[in-house]
Amino acid sequence: MEPDASWTGSMPQVYDRHLGPAVFAPVAADLGARVAHLAPHRVLELAAGTGVATVALRDAVPDAELIATDLNPAMVAVGEQRVPSARWQVADALDLPFPDRSFDLVACQFGVMFFPDKVAGLRECARVLEPGGRVLVVTWGDVARHTFSSALVTAVGRVLADPPAFIARVPHGYDDPRALLADLGTAGFDDASVETVTVTGHASSAVDLAEGFCGGTPLRGELTARGDLEALTRAVAAEMTAVLGEGPVTGTMEVHVGTGTRPHPGA
Numbered sequence: 001m002e003p004d005a006s007w008t009g010s011m012p013q014v015y016d017r018h019l020g021p022a023v024f025a026p027v028a029a030d031l032g033a034r035v036a037h038l039a040p041h042r043v044l045e046l047a048a049g050t051g052v053a054t055v056a057l058r059d060a061v062p063d064a065e066l067i068a069t070d071l072n073p074a075m076v077a078v079g080e081q082r083v084p085s086a087r088w089q090v091a092d093a094l095d096l097p098f099p100d101r102s103f104d105l106v107a108c109q110f111g112v113m114f115f116p117d118k119v120a121g122l123r124e125c126a127r128v129l130e131p132g133g134r135v136l137v138v139t140w141g142d143v144a145r146h147t148f149s150s151a152l153v154t155a156v157g158r159v160l161a162d163p164p165a166f167i168a169r170v171p172h173g174y175d176d177p178r179a180l181l182a183d184l185g186t187a188g189f190d191d192a193s194v195e196t197v198t199v200t201g202h203a204s205s206a207v208d209l210a211e212g213f214c215g216g217t218p219l220r221g222e223l224t225a226r227g228d229l230e231a232l233t234r235a236v237a238a239e240m241t242a243v244l245g246e247g248p249v250t251g252t253m254e255v256h257v258g259t260g261t262r263p264h265p266g267a
């Protein structure tokens with residue numbers, strides 16, 4: 001597995017505890033509202049991670065069949081504890097273990113940026129959707145329009161002479177809504193559109209966020225390659241506190257929500 005897409009050991013727990021409520025849950029609430037409006041019956045979630053968005057999907061469509069998948073078994077192990085009413089499965093989004101036309105909605109929050117071939121992943125979404133089925137793909141916008149990520153990038157740059165680039169390269173590396181729109185069209189979706197929204201997140205402190213980013217994302221491997229992880233996390237936390245201030249912090253985060261419809265044959 002590519003290091004950029006690997007969550008192992010304690011990473012899922014750290015991610016879930018320190019980043020889940022502040023960074024991912026507010027976006028999941030937006031996703032859940034969109035899904036409730038569509039009222040699907042058979043839902044597939046890709047890159048479900050520890051289940052932050054799965055909770056919102058479950059609440060949005062309590063009676064729907066819900067299958068939650070992720071590439072990393074350690075993520076799935078946490079997710080299935082959190083949302084046992086979903087069926088959990090390890091699956092690579094680029095090679096889904098489901099027949100054609102199995103679902104009427106595919107949702108993916110902050111996963112597509114990790115796909116080595118985004119169009120191939122979106123084509124897999126189209127394949128497993130029935131005609132008329134919808135895809136919902138959520139990506140991060142510009143890192144400069146994400147209070148917490150941009151504070152992290154500033155902090156890491158102050159701490160290390162050769163700062164790791166994971167955050168800008170991967171989670172924020174697919175931040176152009178025109179690219180997402182074009183890729184949805186290339187993958188075969190009709191009526192593709194991308195809406196950009198700004199979501200607000202709250203964290204208990206900048207230290208909390210630093211622990212999440214440094215220990216609960218693949219940034220961890222890049223930091224470990226440069227020095228002692230605990231010492232680097234403390235230094236990054238101090239610099240993030242200098243940027244964001246002491247105590248509880250509030251941030252805004254730009255998000256792109258792409259959608260499209262699998263066409264009917266001959267349409």
Ligand SMILES: C[S@@+](CC[C@H](N)C(=O)[O-])C[C@H]1O[C@@H](n2cnc3c(N)ncnc32)[C@H](O)[C@@H]1O
Binds near residue numbers: 005069071091115
């Ligand atoms: C930033 S997390 C997002 C998790 C969750 N959707 C959320 O919003 O909290 C990215 C997730 O993408 C998963 N992932 C990366 N590459 C993947 C792939 N090719 N197929 C499926 N999942 C993948 C990772 O394992 C990780 O759980």
